[in-house]
Amino acid sequence: MNRAHLVRISGELACFTRPEMKVERVSYDVITPSAARGVLEAVLWKPQMRWVVRRITVLNPIRFTAVKRNEVASKIPSTFKAWANANSADRDFFADDDRQQRNAVLLRDVAYVVEASIALTSKAGEGDTITKYDEMFTRRAEKGQQFQQPYLGCREFPASVELVNGRSPVPADELSGQRDLGWMLNDIEYINGRPFQPHFFHATMRDGVIDVPAIQTEVHA
Numbered sequence: 001m002n003r004a005h006l007v008r009i010s011g012e013l014a015c016f017t018r019p020e021m022k023v024e025r026v027s028y029d030v031i032t033p034s035a036a037r038g039v040l041e042a043v044l045w046k047p048q049m050r051w052v053v054r055r056i057t058v059l060n061p062i063r064f065t066a067v068k069r070n071e072v073a074s075k076i077p078s079t080f081k082a083w084a085n086a087n088s089a090d091r092d093f094f095a096d097d098d099r100q101q102r103n104a105v106l107l108r109d110v111a112y113v114v115e116a117s118i119a120l121t122s123k124a125g126e127g128d129t130i131t132k133y134d135e136m137f138t139r140r141a142e143k144g145q146q147f148q149q150p151y152l153g154c155r156e157f158p159a160s161v162e163l164v165n166g167r168s169p170v171p172a173d174e175l176s177g178q179r180d181l182g183w184m185l186n187d188i189e190y191i192n193g194r195p196f197q198p199h200f201f202h203a204t205m206r207d208g209v210i211d212v213p214a215i216q217t218e219v220h221a
Contacts, residue, residue, distance in 0.1 A: 171208025
């Protein structure tokens with residue numbers, strides 16, 4: 001079995017949006033494996049490797065808060081090339097003219113310990129080994145290096161990331177027992193860089209711990 005990294009992820013606010021909510025944003029009770037992978041990739045990501053989330057430990061009591069957020073209804077082109085090829089009218093974007101207010105149910109004061117390992121992808125070459133990327137991640141995490149600011153579901157909710165050393169994480173007392181979290185997004189399978197198929201699993205939290213089943217496919221190839 002590949003080496004497991006234990007990483008503490010925390011923040012003041014978080015929103016891991018449930019996909020069945022089309023208009024208003026309503027968060028899952030806890031961080032999803034897909035969101036946890038995104039935080040780890042903000043520290044280290046290469047085409048030759050991928051993150052496999054094994055387990056999520058919820059440290060803090062689950063608390064929700066309701067806020068009203070400003071969002072825009074339209075999307076701007078995701079790349080400069082798309083923007084350059086757009087009509088001149090589509091190149092101009094004024095947020096004040098396209099703003100919408102929507103309610104959101106967020107999590108507050110969140111803290112998790114994510115157990116994850118690194119696996120190689122089909123793009124790995126002869127010089128690429130799991131040990132190489134394990135050591136690379138450890139160095140970057142210890143120094144606080146990141147490719148981009150990690151966030152908790154939405155970019156306006158920054159995440160703090162640190163390695164867990166020493167004793168095992170202990171969930172809050174009120175998280176004891178079993179809690180059915182329903183169907184939760186595990187990850188999204190991509191083909192040629194485009195989203196192809198989402199993978200869900202029936203999540204159950206036992207004494208603050210969620211075991212994440214493995215996906216039998218290379219989801220980020």
